[in-house]
Amino acid sequence: MLKTTYTNARANFARLCDEVTKNREIVVIDRRSGESVAMIAADELESLVECAHLLRSPKNAQRLLTALERALDRQGQASTTAELRKEVGLEG
Helix, strand or coil: CEEEEHHHHHHCHHHHHHHHHHHCCCEEEECCCCCCEEECCHHHHHHHHHHHHHHCCHHHHHHHHHHHHHHHCCCCCCCCHHHHHHHCCCCC
């Protein structure tokens, strides 16, 4: 995570935007007369918001964490895209 001042951020705004989008950096901008703010790539923010939404339900969070543990332990069998499409009724 990068930290900078408001003055520096304003003077180097285009470069900071490139750093955020190309290198997936988060830039925290400290302001003298207000709270600090952060710059984050829009798609990264979208992913974080979606993840928070999915984890809001304790039942869903547990289901997702269980699935993650199984995947990390390499339990189960991988499916092809065609198999998954068929399973959910999107064969086509």
